[in-house]
Amino acid sequence: MRQDADLPLTRDLVLIGGGHSHALVLRMWGMKPLAGVRLTVINPLPSAAYSGMLPGHVAGHYARQELQLDLVRLARHAGARLVLGRATGIDRARKLIEVPGRAPIAYDVASLDIGITSEMPQLPGFSEHVTPAKPLDAFADAWEAFATDPPPEPRIAVVGGGVAGVELAMACAHRLPQARVTVYEAAREALRLLGSGARGAMLRHCARLGVRIETGAALAGAEAGQLLLEGGKTARADFVIGTGATKPADWLERTELDLTDGFVTVGPTLQSSDPAIFASGDIAHLSHAPRPKAGVYAVRAAKPLFRNLRAALSGRPLTRFQPQRDYLKLISTGGKHAVADKWSLPLDGEWLWRWKDRIDRKFMAKVHDLPIMAPPPLPRERAQGLEEVLGTKPMCGGCGAKLGGVALREALAGLPAPTRPDVLSGPGDDAAVLACGPRKQVFTTDHVRAFTEDPWVLGRIVALHAMSDAWAMGAAPQAALAQVTLPRQSEELGARALSEMLGAAAEAFREAGADLVGGHTSMGAELSLGFTVTGLCDDPLGQDGAQPGDRLILTKPIGAGVILAAEMLGAAPGATVAKALEMMARSSGPASAILAPHAHAMTDVTGFGLAGHLLGLCEASAVSARLDLAAIPVLEGAEKLAAAGHHSSLLPQNIANCAGRMTAPPGPRSEILHDPQTSGGLLAAVPAEKVEKILASLRAAGYEAAAIGAIEPGPAFLRVS
Incomplete structure (x- = not known):
């Protein structure tokens, strides 16, 4: 019986961003892939921070690795390629996603879960002197650097008196008890979206920790060491956290998708105004059911997004996503203590933090504890020695798939010595040496089994690897021929993969002063890539x-x-x-x-x-x-x-x-x-x-x-x- 991996590829699904919805989609895809689909995820970093545990990390309760969604492991589990880059545009007419530094990535269906930022670039000095709470990874890095080596009696300012700002302020105060922490809120009241019971409890915890809240204090700008407030006031600050804005990526405006305040407008199926583009998480505006920007909605949207992406790729009807009207907010208060906000009940205690901790760890376990799919069993009747050759580990890619040195020496021992006068050396060195007028030409080849699902990365690395033998002999690479084996797929998908591979390789050869002048392609069981390279030098090393x-x-x-x-x-x-x-x-x-x-x-x-x-x-x-x-x-x-x-x-x-x-x-x-x-x-x-x-x-x-x-x-x- 044929496995899904043996079936030809016919459609490209691209997940743009590694947010909570997409992380769960990757997990589900690994358990139930759709035959014929090549899956790609694009994200600037190999991991993404989980928002639910960020205040706990700031307070010192969680190590950094505990709140990281490992996208490399999730991509491997899902059989996806991970592109480490930041999307900056979508060409909807050509169905291409722009990622600086590499070839555009083609899609048939795409999904956006790129999160938002808390930046306020319109304010003078914000970009230079304020650390936005989002994106989360950059904030966590900046906070850890500050908290590890703070100045004496540090002053911490938090811009924005909503739940996120006050929660982070209390976490900072818990981590650095010697700090003076102040929340600056532009409105006349902080924590306006909480019920009266939860709001009162949060204010009491702020007082306990010495966190001051100044209302009617709108930010006008920032300078080194201080905030500029409207009305000409200033406030000293050694570390400033920005939480008062929810800003989508500017490049979305150029897509000509329907947007609401810059956010991608989606309907009940999570499709945008372009049926081939979906959106979820903070970047999405649910036109049929507007909701606050909260991670709980991104998590709840993952299953319907997974179902509808599969439906769009297979031509089946899509289903509706109807988010709940409200949810239980569990808000940490610095220490291992939390406040709950729902039904206007004043719930407050350590047991709520333990409950929140269990919820967060359960979510992280979903994306960390990924089941390993067992290989199919060997036939009952088989030739002797099969187990020994297979070994206990899967065959590696790259140079890990080479023939061993002992066997290679035995195979090459019978080769005759060169007989042509212009062939100056044969097997044994890094490359053969040929006479080429007054100079010498080195001649080498290398071919590797794919070690990454990303054709662009594969193309660059294999090109550099193939030129390495020439460089080892002190030669300047001259020209290269490619040898490509593509797994079975549609002509369109094959052309996409080949274009990416050879585009990256050609760029690497150009950097070295060489030309990629042609090559050969074939279809086979798996992806492999190689190059034959010539180089010139006066005296080979x-x-x-x-x-x-x-x-x-x-x-x-x-x-x-x-x-x-x-x-x-x-x-x-x-x-x-x-x-x-x-x-x-x-x-x-x-x-x-x-x-x-x-x-x-x-x-x-x-x-x-x-x-x-x-x-x-x-x-x-x-x-x-x-x-x-x-x-x-x-x-x-x-x-x-x-x-x-x-x-x-x-x-x-x-x-x-x-x-x-x-x-x-x-x-x-x-x-x-x-x-x-x-x-x-x-x-x-x-x-x-x-x-x-x-x-x-x-x-x-x-x-x-x-x-x-x-x-x-x-x-x-x-x-x-």
């Missing part, structure tokens, strides 16, 4: 020139393989994955230009890991090497994931490839020496007297470069200490 006394420089941290392997299982934190992809998308071209004039030998660190590639350099140069384990840069989070048992499917073969040729202390950090890298750094043997100058140049160019060891006399062997 090989692996055979390292000398005893040389120092070893590595230009990028290692650990990408273990991070990508853990991400496949939904075990890698989103921020960790994002940093790994950012590192992989960094060109080694400038590093090559810095290293090549000085290096005696150089290679790139890719599929065989740092240890395997260093041993290859040692064998070519007939030397030994020593590594300082503590000096080797490792991607944040990689060592922790390795200690938890995560590793690339290629790791055992890489360890076997180095068996008997190295010694290292046991532990996860040593294991990462064998971790396969995709678009990893350059490894160069340079004269000891030039190390500091070279490192300074590399770091000035943005590389996390380090001197990690030295070349020593003796047969090819690696000692790690």
Whole structure:
């Protein structure tokens, strides 16, 4: 029986924003995907903060990671690609979503859940001196920086005397008891939307915490260290929080969708004036049932949004969403204590905070505790050795899907030596070397199984990875041919994916001074991408020139393989994955230009890991090497994931490839020496007297470069200490 994953793709669904509704849609989609749909989510960050726990975080009750919706894990669960970028426009005629820094993203159906901001840009100095409470992630970062190292007797100002402002003010006062916290409200009364019982309780808690509330105090602007109030008054403030505005994104006006005060107007089906575009959460205005901007409505809208997105994509009738008229508001009061507002009852106590805490943790559990879908069972009758080849982990992408070093050496051992006089070298170095008039041409190819669902990111990283062999030999990339295998899909979706991949790759080649001149495409079981690259140089830099006394420089941290392997299982934190992809998308071209004039030998660190590639350099140069384990840069989070048992499917073969040729202390950090890298750094043997100058140049160019060891006399062997 065919699995949904084997069916061709025919429609693109794009979720713009990682708000509460979309987070729950991703969870539900993973449990019940719609065959034939390619799902994409666009968000500036790999995670999004949950608003319900933000005051508790400000007060110090929750760590930052406890309130983060991990969009990388949710996207993996849903089988979606996550695009880390900020949407800035929608071309409805061409059905394209604009994301700066990359190609537009095509959609057949799209949904908006981008939240709002508390910014007031029309006021002088607001952008420079006021921290809006929304977007939540930026606010949480700014608050943590301030609260960790506050000035003596800090003054905190909160602009806006609604529930959100007063709740945050009490949280600040609880976290920093020495602070003077003041709420500035433009109206004559604060907390106007609460019932009399809840309002009275909130004011009593403010008095208990020393939170002052000034009414009739409208903000006119801000300067360094003070607020400017209407009427010419000023107020000192070391940290200013803005909660008094609910501002939608300006770019929505250019979409020509029907808007209400800037918010996307939607009907009972959550469709906008364009039936192909839905909206939910704070950015949506429910024309049939206007409601306040509150997270509870975004959460309640998730199920009907999920149903209607599926219906729109499959041609079925849509259903209505009718939100409840009111809801129970549980408002924290600084400490582990809360006030309830509903039915005009004066409910107030610690038990309400415990109730709120359970509600919030239950929501977070929904988006954190994602079920792992078990692979289909093996046939009862099967050939011997099938389990051994499959292993206990899914096959990795990128260089983690390569053939092991031992097997590769055996396969290449039978190749004949070059016979043409213009072929100057064959297998063994990073690239072949051809005579090209008075110069030399390097010739290399690389092809990888997809390690990300994002064609744009894949295109850039694989292009840089393919050029890495040329850079390792000190050559300038010249031209490239692409080889693409696309999973089965409609012609339109195939063209969209190919356009994104090759667009990103062409940009990477242009940055390097090379041209993408053509290639070949085919349909297959899964997405893979490769490039054949030529480069020019006067004298290629090989692996055979390292000398005893040389120092070893590595230009990028290692650990990408273990991070990508853990991400496949939904075990890698989103921020960790994002940093790994950012590192992989960094060109080694400038590093090559810095290293090549000085290096005696150089290679790139890719599929065989740092240890395997260093041993290859040692064998070519007939030397030994020593590594300082503590000096080797490792991607944040990689060592922790390795200690938890995560590793690339290629790791055992890489360890076997180095068996008997190295010694290292046991532990996860040593294991990462064998971790396969995709678009990893350059490894160069340079004269000891030039190390500091070279490192300074590399770091000035943005590389996390380090001197990690030295070349020593003796047969090819690696000692790690």
